Amino acid sequence: MRSIGILIEGKDGTVSRNSLGAVSAARGEDHRLFALVPDGAAASYAGALSAHGVHNVVDMRFEDEAPAAFDPVRQAEAVALAVGHFDLDALVGVTSAVGKEVLPRVAAQLDAPLVMDCVEIHLADNTARKPLYSGKTVGLVQLTGSTPLFGLRPNVYHPSLAPEETRTVSFAVPPGTDARLRVRKILEPRQEAVDLAEADIIVSGGRGMRGPENYRILEQCAQALGACVGASRVAVDSGWVPHTMQVGQTGSTVNPRLYIACGISGAVQHLAGMKTAGLIVAINQDPEAPMVKNADYAIIGDLFEIIPLLTRELLRSG
Amino acid sequence: MKIYVCVKHVPDSAATITVVDGGRIDENITFLLNPYDENAVEEAVRIREHHPGTEIVALTAGRQDAAGTLRSALAMGADRGLLVVAEGLDSQRTARYLEAAIRRDGAPDLVLTGKLSIDAVGYQTMFRLGAMLDMPVINAVTALTVEGRKVVAECEAAGGGRLVMETTLPCVVGAAKGLNAPRYPTFPDIVKARKKSIETVAAGDLEIESPAGGVALLSLEPAVQRRRGEVIDGPAGGAVKTLVHRLREVERVI
Ligand SMILES: Cc1cc2nc3c(=O)[nH]c(=O)nc-3n(C[C@H](O)[C@H](O)[C@H](O)COP(=O)(O)OP(=O)(O)OC[C@H]3O[C@@H](n4cnc5c(N)ncnc54)[C@H](O)[C@@H]3O)c2cc1C
Ligand SMILES: Nc1ncnc2c1ncn2[C@@H]1O[C@H](COP(=O)(O)O)[C@@H](O)[C@H]1O
Helix, strand or coil, X not given: CEEEEEECCEECCEECHHHHHHXXXXXXXXXXXXXEECCCCXXXXXXXXXXXXXXXXXXXXECCCCCCCCCHHHHHHHHHHHHHHCCCCEEEEECCHHHHHHHHHHHHHHCCCEEEEECEEECCCCEEEEEECCCCEEEEEEEXXXXXXXXXXXXXXXXXXXXXXXXXXXXXXXXXXXXXXXEEEEECCCCCCCCHXXXXXXXXXXXXXXXXXXXXXXXXXXXXXXXXXXXXXXXXXXXXCCHHXXXXXXXXXXXXXXXXXXXXXXXXXXXXXXXXXXXXXXXXXXXXXXXXXXXXXXXXXXXXXXXXXXXXXXXXXX | CEEEEECCEEECCCCCCCEECCCEECCCCCEEECHHHHHHHHHHHHHHHHCCCCEEEEEEEECHHHHHHHXXXXXXXXXXXXXXXXXXXXXXXXXXXXXXXXXXXXXXXXEEEECCCCCCCCCCHHHHHHHHHCCCEEEEEXXXXXXXXXXXXXXXXXXXXXXXXXXXXXXXXXXXXHHCCCCCCCHHHHHHHHHCCEEEEEHHHCCCCCCCCEEEEEEEEECCCCCCCEECCCCHHHHHHHHHHHHHHHCCCC
């Protein structure tokens, strides 16, 4: 019997879909799953975790005065303690904003091997596949040593139901020993901003958008699709949109089920951030643009004509 | 102040990657300073502007050729370079070599890294380095102030939000893109950099404690992603209708 820990994230009392995907990925014949919940919401997550195959929900309770809403140092300390306490053989999480802060801190504390951005994991032999060299290659890696840690690329593993008898265990986390680093405040994102890395559908605009004012037509289209809006680096560097919207090698790595690239040529550095998307649509006036060749469907033409038509058609037929 | 900047020698993101022997890349391509590490070097230079007397040491672990990346860092303003010649590194080993090289060289007030290396996509070296040097770590930093020993950093958080963290020197800081705009070295900068010193240390001369395990690359394959590349022809109105039909009824993605 192997004990597998899963670092759980959620928001407003709901487990994130990617965390449920991680639970699904971690299941196995002889696995006992421990869902580690460091954000205080174990009670509201328990139902969904149970439905997806978790055996133990670990409700982490911090004994010092309530830490900030999100404190990566405290969370990592707690998770590292839980790995020892529950004698976990491996730990799985998501390469999300939270995972990027917490998983490497845990790995560093435990001096344990960690692979982030995995697109496939096999806990039976502790191997994983991950894109390397700007997504131009895929490596098969093996982790050895105590407690291997895996960070899954978002949207790769989807949740699937496998109900289990679940019990909730309370886990007391003693007051922190390292007070050198403090979270002073958390600046909330602009209201409409959503985490691109975890978005299901993205509509992205590049140099072809010609200016910031034109992003409105993308936003309207995104709204009709329930999508997030992304951008190329040219759009960011030109100051049209904030850096948080950049997709690509030096922006966000995204993995939506649908990516619509509007007026984006498809430079390798852009492709590096989105080429694993489920389905890619290119809207470009140049039939020779690399994005067209990297798309499943393309419409060749002027985006200022096509995008509004697309929005209208989506609303009409939706 | 003494600042160590960790810089990695990585394939140019525009280079064509060819896999040889099923497990490594043909290294006969252009290698560059990892993009985020440029932000780290730039930040070090800006800090020195406000803290005269600061020394900036650029540090790398890699093949002999990684000296080229140290030269780039020197051209951007680092004072001297330190190269640990080592191969077959995973993150645990890399951090051990970097730590050993730093300890052997001096006492850092600040260690700067990039937030991520674009070839290995490790997301972790800075945290390991911090744990080994017993320093707090703040990663993905988009704004940094160092006043006296006090450090305040803004870093990337979920959904485009920001986390504001506070600590004191010495610490490790990983630079994100938004932190600054790296300078392009001028020709005189490049010439000057040729005269700066690069010290080379053999991995064997740094006594590191071997990690209990690690991450081994078993095989490497070119990423093949067959896309249909289907161009939907015809007048815009009809093409859009066809596209929406495909997305909704055939692909079922919306
Ligand atoms: C180290 C490094 C890191 C980088 N990181 C990133 C990154 O993270 N993300 C990123 O995006 N880039 C990145 N880049 C930049 C990248 O190389 C390209 O320069 C960039 O992606 C190009 O952006 P673009 O496609 O918007 O612009 P362009 O390449 O100029 O393409 C514009 C496209 O719009 C089309 N177009 C123009 N007008 C219209 C219209 N009216 N209707 C329809 N189509 C139209 C054109 O046909 C063209 O294909 C990086 C570069 C380097 C060197
Ligand atoms: N071999 C190396 N030599 C020097 N610095 C490195 C090396 N590998 C990683 N780093 C530093 O650690 C950061 C994060 O790398 P990674 O953990 O691989 O994503 C990089 O941006 C560099 O600053």
